[in-house]
Amino acid sequence: MAAANDTATLGPLDSFVGYHMRRASARMSVDFHAAMAETGIRQVVFGVLSVIAANPGINQGQIGKVLGIQRANMVSLIGELTDAGYVSRTTSPEDRRAFVFQLTDRGAAAFADGLARIRLHEDRLLRDLSVGERETLVALLKRIQASGAD
Amino acid sequence: MAAANDTATLGPLDSFVGYHMRRASARMSVDFHAAMAETGIRQVVFGVLSVIAANPGINQGQIGKVLGIQRANMVSLIGELTDAGYVSRTTSPEDRRAFVFQLTDRGAAAFADGLARIRLHEDRLLRDLSVGERETLVALLKRIQASGAD
DNA sequence: TATTGTTATACTCTATAACTATA
């Protein structure tokens, strides 16, 4: 019958925030990785770069905490960044268990380049949204994040 | 309480829609799966259930198309639903290559139960957002999805 | 005893390519 030829509908799924969030997030991820392909920097790795840039001398556990990354998964992320020469890792003088991090010059350049790429990527993908609408969106997303942040 | 608790900042990452989308989406997913744990129905599987419910007689490829799921990945999803007795699969009378699907009575009951659980889950997680804000959020997310939908 | 970072591992989710049977 008709359903076989028309575009299918989502049903009640269409009313759920979670469904549309998952689809929109996936779409943005695909576009992000396309925009960053030449740099080899993935979403999560860029996040680590940004946190180190904003908090020089931060340690591994603190980076993971603010970004919601498990300690075990931080290891390879940090490894990528040190292997690429983007961050320097030194033992903390205050706690010899911990490593503290800073961007290298190369890392700062890669970060700046990444920022520019991501701004273009978001401008392209969100070109139908006004600046005010983007701010509204970010504000709503932050409130979801904050609402039950244990 | 003297120390360790200046929380690190995100840096420029904080201004990106994509970052907050990814975090908020991940959070909603975790809560979704907790809410649905007793049913064993995952996010994607519930989506398939909803599309079949709304489009009885739809075939596998069409379900995947509307939900953005690859043909290859539809196979096990459909398998889960037929194994659970939630959907009936019959060869299409019009195209013997294709299967068409309908909810069984059990499937309709599971779908209704799932809907109720998800509504509670979203009401709980989004309790700090007004109804109008949720609608705004969904509308913005849909526009991201639609903007470059090839 | 608790914490920082590490290793090993497993599970989910999604993507690609090659196959079959129908069209």
Next chain:
DNA sequence: TATAGTTATAGAGTATAACAATA
């Protein structure tokens, strides 16, 4: 030749548990 569904497989992404060094 093209399409619907299938199989096999690989790659991210994330989660848990146990361990060493240090606090």
